[in-house]
Amino acid sequence: MSFNRDDLSDGGGTILPAITIGRRSADANARFLASLREHIDYAFQPIVNIRSGTCYGYEALLRGAETIGFKNIQQLFDHAYSENLLHKADMLLREKAIAKFAQLPGSTERKLFFNLDPRLLESPDYQPNQTLPIIERHGIDPRSVCFELTERHDTSNIADSMRVLRSYRTQSYLLAIDDFGTGFSGLKLLYDYQPDKVKIDRFFITGIERDPKKKLFVSTIVDLAHVLGIIVVAEGVETEAELITCRDIGCDLVQGYFVARPTTELAQIQDHYEHVAQITLRDRRASRDGNAGDRLAMEFIQPLTVDTDMKDVFETFRTNKQRTFFPVIDRQGEPIGIVREEALKDYIYSPYGRDLIHNKAYGKALKDFITHCPVADIHDDTGKILEIFALAENAEGILIVTDQRYVGFLSTTSLLRLINEKNVATARDQNPLTKLPGNNSIHAYVATAATDPELAVTLVYFDFDNFKPFNDTYGFRQGDRAILLFAELLQKHFVNRAALIGHVGGDDFFLALEGVAPESAAEMVSDLCRTFAEDIASFYDSEARAKGYIDATDRDGQPHRYRLMTCSAALLHVPAGRRCWSPDTMMDTVGKLKKQAKGAENGMAVQILDSAD
Numbered sequence: 086m087s088f089n090r091d092d093l094s095d096g097g098g099t100i101l102p103a104i105t106i107g108r109r110s111a112d113a114n115a116r117f118l119a120s121l122r123e124h125i126d127y128a129f130q131p132i133v134n135i136r137s138g139t140c141y142g143y144e145a146l147l148r149g150a151e152t153i154g155f156k157n158i159q160q161l162f163d164h165a166y167s168e169n170l171l172h173k174a175d176m177l178l179r180e181k182a183i184a185k186f187a188q189l190p191g192s193t194e195r196k197l198f199f200n201l202d203p204r205l206l207e208s209p210d211y212q213p214n215q216t217l218p219i220i221e222r223h224g225i226d227p228r229s230v231c232f233e234l235t236e237r238h239d240t241s242n243i244a245d246s247m248r249v250l251r252s253y254r255t256q257s258y259l260l261a262i263d264d265f266g267t268g269f270s271g272l273k274l275l276y277d278y279q280p281d282k283v284k285i286d287r288f289f290i291t292g293i294e295r296d297p298k299k300k301l302f303v304s305t306i307v308d309l310a311h312v313l314g315i316i317v318v319a320e321g322v323e324t325e326a327e328l329i330t331c332r333d334i335g336c337d338l339v340q341g342y343f344v345a346r347p348t349t350e351l352a353q354i355q356d357h358y359e360h361v362a363q364i365t366l367r368d369r370r371a372s373r374d375g376n377a378g379d380r381l382a383m384e385f386i387q388p389l390t391v392d393t394d395m396k397d398v399f400e401t402f403r404t405n406k407q408r409t410f411f412p413v414i415d416r417q418g419e420p421i422g423i424v425r426e427e428a429l430k431d432y433i434y435s436p437y438g439r440d441l442i443h444n445k446a447y448g449k450a451l452k453d454f455i456t457h458c459p460v461a462d463i464h465d466d467t468g469k470i471l472e473i474f475a476l477a478e479n480a481e482g483i484l485i486v487t488d489q490r491y492v493g494f495l496s497t498t499s500l501l502r503l504i505n506e507k508n509v510a511t512a513r514d515q516n517p518l519t520k521l522p523g524n525n526s527i528h529a530y531v532a533t534a535a536t537d538p539e540l541a542v543t544l545v546y547f548d549f550d551n552f553k554p555f556n557d558t559y560g561f562r563q564g565d566r567a568i569l570l571f572a573e574l575l576q577k578h579f580v581n582r583a584a585l586i587g588h589v590g591g592d593d594f595f596l597a598l599e600g601v602a603p604e605s606a607a608e609m610v611s612d613l614c615r616t617f618a619e620d621i622a623s624f625y626d627s628e629a630r631a632k633g634y635i636d637a638t639d640r641d642g643q644p645h646r647y648r649l650m651t652c653s654a655a656l657l658h659v660p661a662g663r664r665c666w667s668p669d670t671m672m673d674t675v676g677k678l679k680k681q682a683k684g685a686e687n688g689m690a691v692q693i694l695d696s697a698d
Contacts (some may be wrong), residue, residue, distance in 0.1 A: 114170055120153040121174055125184045128347035128356060129189075132318060134200065135332045136464055138361030142196030142231070143189075143354070144340065145182040146347045158295040160200050165306045172215075180219045183230070187223035187685065189351055194417055197225075198261065201232040215254055227389070228415045231259035231282060232314060236275075257391070264320075266302065275309070279457075283310050287321020287335070294326040294600065298582040300334060307335040312476045314422055314457040316438050316489065325364060329600065332365070335469055337462065337489065346367055367539050383463075383485055388412040393451050399433065410481055413455050418490035422455040423481065429454060446499040459481075463487045463496075467503065474500045512535040516588035518565060519572040527595045528586040528668070534597070534659055535668045541661040542584065542599045543606040546675055547571070547614075547654050549592035550688065554637035554647040559624070567624055567650065569591060572615055576611045603658040603693050614688060615654045621650050653682040658693040 129143035138679055147158050155161040165174040186197045205211060220227060232253060253260060261282035266289050275283070293299045301471040303319075310317045319331040322341030331339060333595045344358055389398060389411050402413060410425045424541055426433075461470045463485050474483055474495075482496040514525040535540050535548060549571070556564035569589075575586055575594060583629070587595035598606050622630055629649065631637045655678035676690065681690035 110168070114168055115167070117153075117164070118170070118173060120179060121130060121177050122162075122181075124152045124414050125149045125178060125181065126349050127178075127185055129186070129351075130340060130347035131194075131345045131354060131358065132338050132340045133358050133361055133363070134488050135319065135336055136326065136365045137463070137488055138358040138363075140354075140356050140358070141338050141489060142198055144347075145187065145235075146196040147178065147185070148349060148365075150401060153210055160210060160656040162204075166202075166204050166208065169209045171202065171205055172210045175202065176215050176219075179216060183219055184224060185351070187225055189354060191356055193224075193229070194228065195230055195482055196231050196259065198231045198233055201234050203234060214256070215481075216258070217256060226416055228258035228259055228417070228419075231261050233261045233263040233284065234278070235263040236278075247652065254279075261318075265306065275313075275315075279313075282316045282318060282320040284320050284340075287341070290319050290327055290331065290341075291323070292327070293325075294330040297581045297606070300330065303331070303624045304334045304581065308472055308476060311335065311461065311473045312459050314420075314484075315638060316459050316460070326363070326600065328364060337467065339502055373668065380394065382499045383495055385493045386412055388414045388420070388491055391415050391452050391455075395449070395451060395651075398424065398451055399429070400431065402429070402433075411453065412458070412484055412491055412494060414491050420458070420460060420484045420486060420491045421452075423484075424451060424454050425456060428456070439460040441628045459483045461485055467507070470495070471500065471507065475504075509694075516590070518568060518586045519589040521572060521576075521586055521594075523588060523591070526585065527589065530585050530587075530597055531671060532668045534606060535666040535671045539661050540599065540618055540667055541659065542597055543601055543603060543656055543658045544671075544675065545596040545598070545606070545610055545654055545656050546589075547575075547594040547596070547652055548679060548683070549651055550651045550683070551647045552592040552650060554645070555634060555650050556635050558635055563624060567621060570620060570624075571652065574620070575616055576615060576639070578609065578616070582609075603656070603691065607656060607659065607689065607691050609653050610656060611687070611689060614654060618649070618651045651688055653679070653685070653688040655682045655689075656689065658691070660694060 126148045128148050130146060131140050132142045132144060133140050136203075147161075150156075150161045153161075162171065165171040170504045183197065183201055186195075187193065188191055199631040200513045210244075216230070217227065221228060234250075245477045249258065253506070259281040260278065261284060262278060262280045265283050266286045274280075283306065285306060289299045289303055289345065293303060308319050316337045317478075318338040318340055319327075319336040320340050322328050322331060323338050324343055327341075328339055328343055339361070344361060345355075348354065378558060386408070391413055393401075401541065402408065405411075409424045409427070412423045413424050415421055427560045459473045459480050461473055461483050466489070468684040472481060474480065474497075477483075480497070482494055482500060484491060485493045485495060511522075514523045515521070516523050534540055534544060549567070552567070555567065572588065572593065573590075573605070575596065579586060579596060579598070579686065581600065582601070583596055584599040585595070585597040589595055596610075598609075601609075625635065633647050634646050636644060636646055653676055657675055659666075659671075674694075677690055682688060
């Protein structure tokens, strides 16, 4: 059976009786729904853990709209909406996707992501609570279904839709914001909608490894999401560089052609995508800090499952009087949040509280008492975990996961102890003037770069030209201002690009750029040096600026003419896949480059180590 969109026209302009139009409309709508049932299929695109490559779930992507007369998927849904049968069409399609998902081996351990048209909630044929019978027929847990609400549609009426969205959450479905960052109400959606997942739009993912603004945007959203206990998905990842950048920023899951293309063939879908896992194994940057559990004295608190009976919840608190909260997980082991003893006090100490909450007709369950809690991956570096904790007000600590499964808890005590240790270590190493990391951090980084054959990095050493005569002429305060100017420019130019920015001392600075082509690194460094030369000129008096030099004495006390201050840079690019060097050998090479840079017309010297060196 096929559907023709022109079925409602008489072809001759004749005004038909209303009953005839109604009959034709009903017949056409019936054919439309039958065509959906017969011709529409779903392709599944894997969504995987960005570190391990383990499959977390699949997004259901509609296929076959063109076969029933529509140009694209959007036109199909627009037609259903205009004919007031969007909900009927959606439920039909929803069952097709769920039925196909249930056929996958291991579907009980995965999530199904299904796009929710926001207009569905205002469709005249909308009826609530229609999905639960479908998933029960196919043996699927409600928390295995994640409904995606795209930000591309108008969501200004989101407040009017909260009743329905609350109903979805009450039924234990997961909720996600799709295409995050493309609309005008993203943060309001995040606040009002309280999603379980956020999917960053592919616009911000494409080329993210070379775009500092995209890095800043995505890292900010990731930090905010993790504080709220929200999982972040990077959409549209098509290259290894994009995946590595998204992983280093802190995204939890990844989806895109680089992982796997959508397919209608279930046999092509895998449980594990080894090429994703191998990237993490090869790129040791992901594990320089080691395991979070080992570093921070992670504690395992026995969690409650979300469907635990309230009688058992009360008993758990009674027999563990030292605990004021417990983690709550779903059937797949994914943390949902925590339940605090405080939230149950009204029922514990009320004369009829326990009887009331045990009454099934009252409708209260453990899921009604869950509070969001910050979440971090066990492989996150210490700094990332501390950032999450610092942003989370009044949090008991952080839930730790691996492959999105709960593995432990970092308490406030452990985190505060680490913050104190980190602050002391930072203060000891920090340059007192610029507050940048000092020689201990720089030496540790160079040692890693020298001995890690899989790390591709460009090491840059900066040194001012003609700083001493400037300092002697204008005084140490003006000299300090010049040093602070360069430190500020260095951080501004390489925000979210640098693996490390350091201050060796005096007018010597350090920069490490990972995963950047040597040509690009040289261009960025040249741009920084040019900006510094332009800005530092204002630190001289008008006469010196007009002449382009100052008269001062050299180290032997002899008069000498010095040009205005500039900056030279020595760049050593260390490729991946080469033998390990000793740090001393590497520093000898840097020393030679610094001398070459001082004599170079452009103030730069670049050397690329041969991979066989």
